[in-house]
Amino acid sequence: MKNFALIGASGYIAPRHMKAIKETNNNLIAALDKNDSVGIIDRYFPQTDFFTEFERFDRHLSKLQFDKNVPLDFVSICTPNYLHDSHIRFGLRQGADAICEKPLVLNPWNMDELKKMEQETGKRIWNILQLRVHPSIIALKEKIAKGPTDKIYDVDLTYLTSRGNWYYTSWKGDSTKSGGIATNIGVHFFDMLSWIFGDLKENIVHVNTHDRSAGYLEFEKARVRWFLSINADMLPNEVKAKSQTTYRSITIEGEELEFSGGFTDLHTVSYQQIISGNGYGLEAPRQAIEIVHNIRHATPIGAKGSYHPFVKKPLAKHPFG
Known part of the structure; x- marks a missing residue:
């Protein structure tokens, strides 16, 4: 014990x-x-x-x-x-x-x-890199590894998780403490993408505000358009109709990756691996940390180039001005 x-x-x-x-x-x-x-x-x-x-x-x-x-x-x-x-x-x-x-x-x-x-x-x-121990993500990594060596996959990542005005009063709303939206709610997705698709070649930021962040990442084996937001107005109508507050979607070559379930025990699996000496150590998340750091300090270019469709959705005013 x-x-x-x-x-x-x-x-x-x-x-x-x-x-x-x-x-x-x-x-x-x-x-x-x-x-x-x-x-x-x-x-x-x-x-x-x-x-x-x-x-x-x-x-x-x-x-x-x-x-x-x-x-x-x-x-x-x-x-x-x-x-x-x-x-x-x-x-x-x-x-x-x-x-x-x-x-x-x-x-x-x-x-x-x-x-x-x-x-x-x-x-x-x-x-704790819980997505790396999610069965669906492990299966995807194995599928990509066994696929054509010269194939570059087209990926869209969308993660919308609604937060109220309390968010902006808390440390999470202070980018100097949280790192901003891309860091606070996106870093584990960027780690997952790094783990599956290899070294990063390009990092472009289209939007980066108090309630959303979006950009384009090019890895060795993937071109990724991504969009993250805490604004409930960004939720698709079908999600709002179900009174749901979160929407998570990853499509690869237009095919949806199903990984909505299986999250409840991922910390336990992570702990089992760590205690046995087989967990993810200090160097594992380095590329993801570099990605979010560069997003935080980049100058957004707006709706140019290969951008996520949600980029053109109207920007919301900060609740505290």
């Missing part, structure tokens, strides 16, 4: 990590969050020691390790994106491996510095 600590216990994604720790028969010995709405812990680890102050959390872990000989094997990180780098470093300094939600970091050079820390501490940094 491995011992875990978790940073960011009150966030949206934390319960998936708690569930994964529980389902892999391990133990959560301590959790931290500045917010105390963490009753979800009771579902998995009611005996976990919980802290709202980092200093007390840090001291507690040290006392467990040095006064009671309780080892800390992993620190799971579910905090806002801009804090990942710091919290990964904390985990390694505690003598534990770090398991971090996407995006691993906001900037490519952060990965270079973390690599030095891995070497100095002898500990590993693991990334």
Whole structure:
């Protein structure tokens, strides 16, 4: 049984990590969050020691390790994106491996510095890349690998996930903290595309605003038009008619990739692989981190060239001006 600590216990994604720790028969010995709405812990680890102050959390872990000989094997990180780098470093300094939600970091050079820390501490940094363990995505990767070596596939990626005005008040609405829409809701799709279709050759941004981002990516084996948005007005009418708030579509050569199901256990699968030493480490998401970093700093060119059809949909005004 491995011992875990978790940073960011009150966030949206934390319960998936708690569930994964529980389902892999391990133990959560301590959790931290500045917010105390963490009753979800009771579902998995009611005996976990919980802290709202980092200093007390840090001291507690040290006392467990040095006064009671309780080892800390992993620190799971579910905090806002801009804090990942710091919290990964904390985990390694505690003598534990770090398991971090996407995006691993906001900037490519952060990965270079973390690599030095891995070497100095002898500990590993693991990334949750759940799409890489999704059966449909694995099958697609195998299909592409067995296909014609000279074929370039045409791909359209559309991901619409509605968010209310709270989004803009939260850290997610601050691009310096979240990295913007392409980073916050798109990085795992860009990682998936990198994993399947190879090295990136071109990255063009058509639109990049508070509520949407769109562009064109050319990989070794794919030409990708992509569109991401948190604006409910972008949803197709048939989706709105069903009172659904999310629309996810990936077409390859005009054929829809069905991967809407099978998401509930992907964190558990990821944890199983990490604990066995076969997870996705520090270097795995590098190209995706480079892609979203470049999107964030690119100058959008508008509806020119090979752009996603949704690019021409009317732009929405920011709710706070």
